[in-house]
Amino acid sequence: MANNKEVFKTPVWLNNPVVVQILGICSALAVTAKLKPAIVMGLSVTIITALSNVVISLLRKTIPNRIRIIVQLVVVAALVTIVSEILKAFAYDVSVQLSVYIGLIITNCILMGRLEAFAMQNKPWASLLDGIGNGLGYAMILIIVAFVRELFGSGALLGFQIIPQSWYTTNGGWYLNNGLMIMPPMALILVGCIIWVHRSHNKDLQEN
Amino acid sequence: MSLRNFLDKIKPDFEEGGKLHAFRSVYEGFESFLYVPNTTSKCGVNIHDGIDSKRIMIMVVIALCPALLFGMYNVGYQHFLLAGLDKSFWPMFWFGFLAVLPRIIVSYVVGLGIEFTVAQWKHEEIQEGFLVTGFIVPLIVPATCPLWILAIAVAFAVIFAKEIFGGTGMNFLNVALITRAFIFFAYPSVISGDQVWVVDHAICGLGTDAIDGCTAATVLGVASTQAAAPVFDMNMIWGLIPGSVGETSIIAIALGALLLLYTGIASWKTMLSVFVGGALVALLYNKCGPDNAMAAMPWWQHLVVGGFAFGAVFMATDPVTSARTETGKYIYGFLIGAMAITIRVMNPGYPEGMMLAILLMNCFAPLIDYCVVQRNVKKRANRVING
Numbered sequence: 001m002a003n004n005k006e007v008f009k010t011p012v013w014l015n016n017p018v019v020v021q022i023l024g025i026c027s028a029l030a031v032t033a034k035l036k037p038a039i040v041m042g043l044s045v046t047i048i049t050a051l052s053n054v055v056i057s058l059l060r061k062t063i064p065n066r067i068r069i070i071v072q073l074v075v076v077a078a079l080v081t082i083v084s085e086i087l088k089a090f091a092y093d094v095s096v097q098l099s100v101y102i103g104l105i106i107t108n109c110i111l112m113g114r115l116e117a118f119a120m121q122n123k124p125w126a127s128l129l130d131g132i133g134n135g136l137g138y139a140m141i142l143i144i145v146a147f148v149r150e151l152f153g154s155g156a157l158l159g160f161q162i163i164p165q166s167w168y169t170t171n172g173g174w175y176l177n178n179g180l181m182i183m184p185p186m187a188l189i190l191v192g193c194i195i196w197v198h199r200s201h202n203k204d205l206q207e208n
Numbered sequence: 209m210s211l212r213n214f215l216d217k218i219k220p221d222f223e224e225g226g227k228l229h230a231f232r233s234v235y236e237g238f239e240s241f242l243y244v245p246n247t248t249s250k251c252g253v254n255i256h257d258g259i260d261s262k263r264i265m266i267m268v269v270i271a272l273c274p275a276l277l278f279g280m281y282n283v284g285y286q287h288f289l290l291a292g293l294d295k296s297f298w299p300m301f302w303f304g305f306l307a308v309l310p311r312i313i314v315s316y317v318v319g320l321g322i323e324f325t326v327a328q329w330k331h332e333e334i335q336e337g338f339l340v341t342g343f344i345v346p347l348i349v350p351a352t353c354p355l356w357i358l359a360i361a362v363a364f365a366v367i368f369a370k371e372i373f374g375g376t377g378m379n380f381l382n383v384a385l386i387t388r389a390f391i392f393f394a395y396p397s398v399i400s401g402d403q404v405w406v407v408d409h410a411i412c413g414l415g416t417d418a419i420d421g422c423t424a425a426t427v428l429g430v431a432s433t434q435a436a437a438p439v440f441d442m443n444m445i446w447g448l449i450p451g452s453v454g455e456t457s458i459i460a461i462a463l464g465a466l467l468l469l470y471t472g473i474a475s476w477k478t479m480l481s482v483f484v485g486g487a488l489v490a491l492l493y494n495k496c497g498p499d500n501a502m503a504a505m506p507w508w509q510h511l512v513v514g515g516f517a518f519g520a521v522f523m524a525t526d527p528v529t530s531a532r533t534e535t536g537k538y539i540y541g542f543l544i545g546a547m548a549i550t551i552r553v554m555n556p557g558y559p560e561g562m563m564l565a566i567l568l569m570n571c572f573a574p575l576i577d578y579c580v581v582q583r584n585v586k587k588r589a590n591r592v593i594n595g
Contacts, residue, residue: 176357
């Protein structure tokens with residue numbers, strides 16, 4: 001069981017898919033301007049990675065090697081469609097904000113990476129833990145980036161105003177929102193900062 | 209020499225094991241700022257030129273002084289002009305001085321603070337690079353820019369455009385322009401608007417609070433939003449127009465340019481080709497450009513309004529971020545001038561194209577150098593093979 005624990009824990013921090021493997025960066029830039037879509041995106045990816053890992057792991061011995069990518073894509077596509085429909089039904093506003101990015105989870109490199117690298121060789125339970133771990137690692141980075149971006153870019157968190165309205169110049173104060181935080185380049189810089197902190201904590205990842 | 213004696217007396221405190229060892233780099237920074245270091249390199253053959261980076265930096269700062277002093281006067285002049293008050297020279301100058309001074313202090317305190325901290329942390333010597341950057345920053349922002357925004361912008365630029373690439377001499381983007389670009393994109397309302405260019409409140413009892421309802425847009429601001437560009441008048445040369453602190457006066461910038469060219473610090477090739485590139489492209493838009501006020505503005509007027517001259521003289525010639533090969537300097541400069549005018553004419557959202565043009569060409573400078581060097585290598589190889 002100690003092994004399973006490692007399988008779950010490693011991708012969350014030590015081998016994080018975003019800051020170590022540099023996967024899933026596009027969506028990390030696109031959906032993190034606000035905290036709520038980032039949380040929903042993180043959860044969706046976690047669920048889809050976990051379930052598709054389990055399904056592929058169960059099928060791994062019957063999938064012909066030559067068409068395995070197609071089989072993996074079909075499984076992921078089915079799951080993405082289900083999640084997309086559920087979001088449209090129960091959280092319509094968020095699904096509008098995320099627009100194409102839910103559909104584009106199918107192209108998220110983390111998914112195909114985990115299916116190829118882990119689920120094709122491992123048992124379902126370990127694959128489930130691996131999927132959840134990677135999804136949570138991805139979600140964690142998204143949430144950190146979105147937290148900073150929404151707080152300084154919009155002065156709010158989850159839509160609630162954090163920075164008092166009376167501080168703003170429009171109300172006679174001195175404060176202004178940072179417009180650069182809303183733009184994707186700042187998300188890239190923030191991911192860079194997280195990588196910086198991460199590398200300085202994990203010396204063996206530093207390259208010479 | 210009592211200062212020298214004082215420095216020698218406190219020196220042991222800063223050495224290994226001394227009680228102030230934590231401030232070693234600060235001590236070294238001040239010592240080498242005040243006195244030429246008497247240490248020599250210990251291995252290899254080195255030729256020391258009399259003109260070290262410290263002297264270059266001081267020269268550039270001196271060259272910037274006319275633009276700064278005139279800018280201070282102009283800040284006061286614009287304020288009293290808008291207020292409709294008639295004042296003599298000194299109240300205008302003092303008003304501008306008091307408006308600009310806090311920006312210089314903030315720029316230096318934040319920038320040097322980060323430089324000192326990083327130098328201490330990485331056990332390196334303090335570099336002189338920020339001396340010029342910290343001086344240029346207050347000159348290229350409006351005198352109304354809030355101090356906290358300036359502080360954030362300087363911190364961002366020094367950390368992300370300079371320190372993470374390895375400090376002075378390793379940055380591939382002009383740090384002062386990154387400061388301005390940060391303000392431009394993060395807080396557009398403080399740098400692009402009708403009324404941000406003129407201080408509209410009293411400072412220390414000088415000036416007046418009773419300014420309202422007047423617009424004082426820059427020449428480029430007017431040209432980007434209205435059908436016809438403002439008519440040329442001599443104030444665009446003298447600099448008595450609204451704008452960023454140091455960019456308005458062509459005369460003051462020309463004085464700085466003469467000093468830089470005379471001492472050989474700035475490359476005349478870069479400077480000349482920026483103006484040539486700008487003039488040619490502006491002429492092209494005059495003849496067959498789109499139908500807007502920017503394109504219709506005469507080419508010589510393009511060169512004297514906005515930050516074009518200031519950018520050409522002090523920013524494009526930055527030895528760290530510009531092209532280093534001699535042929536490359538012509539290409540680099542020409543493209544900066546051409547891009548600046550193109551951005552002004554083609555994109556009404558960015559009436560000031562100079563900042564973006566220089567930053568863009570900063571990115572391409574290494575590529576230009578690479579092509580020039582490869583071409584030379586190929587030419588020589590051919591000479592060997594064929595000759």
